[in-house]
Amino acid sequence: MSKLSQVKAPTLETVTVSVEAPSTIRWRGTITTKDPGVDLAGFTSAAHRAALDDGLAELTVDISELTFVNSSAIRLFIDWAMWVKDSGGKAYKLRFTTSRRVTWQKTSFMALRTIAGDVLSVEHVD
């Protein structure tokens, strides 16, 4: 069994996170909690480590149904990209699946690509 599939998904009122083996994590809902790092950074960190342990070439993070996030939550995805970037080529590639209909995703991931474009890709479901 893969390490990734054993990572426990966080449980928050407004967002549902599911880990789908072998290499997809899906986020749905909204992230509005004041300090989302408290509830979610442990999960993203664990997922990153598990993906490394599993030797994944690519990890898909589907956020196309994550319709709103606050600024603090954007940082979760920035941090994740930087962990991969800091792995110096030993890590997997992050593939973010986004929706053009969700405004925050367009601008945030365009900017994130300028910061860590070498370790991530962005695709659209629509």
Next chain:
Amino acid sequence: MVAGDQPPKRGVTPSRFGSKAKITASAGMQPRVSGPSSAERCAPNPGDRPLVTVVCDAGSSVLEATHSFLTAYAASRLRSHVVQRLSVAAYELLANALNYGSVTGDVVFEFFHARSVATIRVSNEAIPARIQKLIEHAARVQENAESAFVEEMRRSVSGGIPHPMLGLARLVHEARLMLDVNVVDRRVVVSASCSD
């Protein structure tokens, strides 16, 4: 709680907002505009009545409930992409006011929709150093929103100090809202508007 175009009854206090926060129909609060022409384009007219008003203390925990309510309310009368834009403004402006506002005065959150323009307006008291930082940051955002947005994203990477101010950059770059910051004494009034 709020239906159609009718403003909520004065003094309605939904339990989820807690005892210190009030949603009211304000009787025409006058915008205290001190700025130049941009304010005239962005701020509601003096006679406009807010459709939603939330009055609370700085530091109170009304952020998520207010954001959720405003988003649902806006969705009942505006198109989806406009709702998304206002939703960002509602969250980020109120979060800033609650986080950085002084406890010496109320935080007032308002939503206006008049003459095809939707506006979120948040006002709060603040100390002079905070006000100065806000003015400088707002000027930077208005000069080049995309650049400010990417810069704040980079600052987030470094976990830098001062605290990342991504919120205002999001309003202008991401949500394409017209931003207006006005200060009268120690009262800060920030408005974000867009066409409906």
